[in-house]
Amino acid sequence: xxxxxxxxxxxxxxxxxxxxxxxxxxxxxxxxxxxxxxxxxxxxxxxxxxxxxxxxxxxxxxxxxxxxxxxxxxxxxxxxxxxxxxxxxxxxxxxxxxxxxxxxxxxxxxxxxxxxxxxxxxxxxxxxxxxxxxxxxxxxxxxxxxxxxxxxxxxxxxxxxxxxxxxxxxxxxxxxxxxxxxxxxxxxxxxxxxxxxxxxxxxxxxxxxxxxxxxxxxxxxxxxxxxxxx
Amino acid sequence: xxxxxxxxxxxxxxxxxxxxxxxxxxxxxxxxxxxxxxxxxxxxxxxxxxxxxxxxxxxxxxxxxxxxxxxxxxxxxxxxxxxxxxxxxxxxxxxxxxxxxxxxxxxxxxxxxxxxxxxxxxxxxxxxxxxxxxxxxxxxxxxxxxxxxxxxxxxxxxxxxxxxxxxxxxxxxxxxxxxxxxxxxxxxxxxxxxxxxxxxxxxxxxxxxxxxxxxxxxxxxxxxxxxxxx
DNA sequence: GTCTATATCGGGATAGAC
DNA sequence: GTCTATCCCGATATAGAC
Numbered sequence: 001x002x003x004x005x006x007x008x009x010x011x012x013x014x015x016x017x018x019x020x021x022x023x024x025x026x027x028x029x030x031x032x033x034x035x036x037x038x039x040x041x042x043x044x045x046x047x048x049x050x051x052x053x054x055x056x057x058x059x060x061x062x063x064x065x066x067x068x069x070x071x072x073x074x075x076x077x078x079x080x081x082x083x084x085x086x087x088x089x090x091x092x093x094x095x096x097x098x099x100x101x102x103x104x105x106x107x108x109x110x111x112x113x114x115x116x117x118x119x120x121x122x123x124x125x126x127x128x129x130x131x132x133x134x135x136x137x138x139x140x141x142x143x144x145x146x147x148x149x150x151x152x153x154x155x156x157x158x159x160x161x162x163x164x165x166x167x168x169x170x171x172x173x174x175x176x177x178x179x180x181x182x183x184x185x186x187x188x189x190x191x192x193x194x195x196x197x198x199x200x201x202x203x204x205x206x207x208x209x210x211x212x213x214x215x216x217x218x219x220x221x222x223x224x225x226x227x228x229x230x
Numbered sequence: 231x232x233x234x235x236x237x238x239x240x241x242x243x244x245x246x247x248x249x250x251x252x253x254x255x256x257x258x259x260x261x262x263x264x265x266x267x268x269x270x271x272x273x274x275x276x277x278x279x280x281x282x283x284x285x286x287x288x289x290x291x292x293x294x295x296x297x298x299x300x301x302x303x304x305x306x307x308x309x310x311x312x313x314x315x316x317x318x319x320x321x322x323x324x325x326x327x328x329x330x331x332x333x334x335x336x337x338x339x340x341x342x343x344x345x346x347x348x349x350x351x352x353x354x355x356x357x358x359x360x361x362x363x364x365x366x367x368x369x370x371x372x373x374x375x376x377x378x379x380x381x382x383x384x385x386x387x388x389x390x391x392x393x394x395x396x397x398x399x400x401x402x403x404x405x406x407x408x409x410x411x412x413x414x415x416x417x418x419x420x421x422x423x424x425x426x427x428x429x430x431x432x433x434x435x436x437x438x439x440x441x442x443x444x445x446x447x448x449x450x451x452x453x454x455x456x457x458x459x460x
Numbered sequence: 461g462t463c464t465a466t467a468t469c470g471g472g473a474t475a476g477a478c
Numbered sequence: 479g480t481c482t483a484t485c486c487c488g489a490t491a492t493a494g495a496c
Contacts, residue, residue: 007479031471042481047473049479113347117339118407119256125407177348177355178456185456192449199442212429219422226408226415237462261487272464274491283488464495474485 011049014039018056027110071096086147109176140164152201159220241279244269248286257340301326316377339406367391382431389450
């Protein structure tokens with residue numbers, strides 16, 4: 001007997017069936033009955049394993065994070081050298097994300113549609129997704145810490161992972177809306193915006209900009225403080 | 231007989247009932263049956279006037295825009311003088327918005343939850359809400375055009391209304407999540423960020439920053455182009 | 461055109477038997 | 479853990495009152 005119990009296998013089968021159907025016909029048109037049928041279980045069983053249809057999405061998020069962890073590690077390890085720049089590291093992180101989510105891009109919109117609902121635990125800002133958020137931010141923290149070509153101002157360093165995470169969320173949102181062939185538009189936007197960000201971080205070190213920097217930090221502290229209780 | 235026909239009155243009564251219930255118990259728990267009952271009409275009537283429960287939200291958006299138009303006009307007219315600054319004008323626009331939406335802040339999250347779903351016509355980025363978006367952007371365009379204290383670089387001017395609209399969406403999102411008493415945190419964030427934006431716009435005029443400016447404009451053109459087909 | 465009453469369906473979610 | 483039966487509600491449809 002494998003270490004995965006029969007129950008875990010059933011759970012995985014249901015999730016697989018759900019993702020297949022979401023991919024094939026989208027999130028909303030897919031019924032829990034169809035998911036259960038495809039997984040070869042009863043409707044009740046499906047609900048035994050997943051509290052709700054949205055819970056399947058949450059499970060997908062978690063599975064995605066687990067699946068991406070080794071890829072992220074590999075991507076960063078490959079670029080551990082002193083010669084690799086900040087831009088390349090961040091681009092590598094984003095590439096892992098986009099590659100993983102690409103097959104499900106069409107229904108990712110349905111998954112992220114709760115972004116603006118603070119009550120919903122599926123929101124990327126909710127406390128339920130805190131763990132995922134922290135993981136993601138840790139990758140960006142590494143990208144900042146390990147890059148030698150961009151020395152962000154000391155005061156910025158603590159905030160950069162969160163800011164980059166927010167930037168990433170924006171890019172993903174743009175990507176979901178992007179109907180250009182192969183989402184070429186998003187790729188362009190990623191490249192250009194990353195170059196700009198890198199340039200701004202370099203510029204930010206000039207002593208002349210110290211007062212401006214202080215104001216920005218002040219703003220970031222304020223903004224982050226307000227979301228603590230969310 | 232008043233100019234508003236009986237039919238319009240019924241429609242308004244149903245929408246009022248819906249908004250009352252949304253305020254009292256939230257969007258999801260409120261049933262169409264309850265809305266119809268509160269409005270004193272049959273379920274069929276409710277569906278006669280509103281295609282779906284979400285259609286009620288759309289109607290609320292439209293009502294909100296109509297109701298805010300005179301307030302926006304007044305707010306800008308009051309500040310038509312040459313002495314009024316850019317910051318004050320933008321702050322006034324935001325104040326009208328926040329004041330209007332305040333009573334429904336608790337369930338605005340539910341209304342905006344489709345923001346990330348490109349297929350959904352309720353999304354603030356969808357073509358169904360294009361008219362509302364354009365109206366909002368026109369106010370920001372006026373704020374930019376009528377203010378003499380901030381002369382944004384020529385190349386920026388076309389993009390500023392859109393950027394400010396996006397900024398506004400971000401602030402509203404923050405406000406929805408803001409659980410500080412009286413949403414004091416959002417007010418602070420608005421003030422500080424507006425001051426920063428104003429400062430940046432002034433700074434942007436320096437000739438030295440011309441290449442940076444070009445890159446930013448390039449990025450804005452790219453980003454806006456990609457959303458045309460959304 | 462405006463509205464009621466009522467029946468029906470599809471699908472998310474639950475209860476309880478086994 | 480799994481299934482069947484059931485409930486609730488959004489949405490549709492229809493027949494008819496006024």
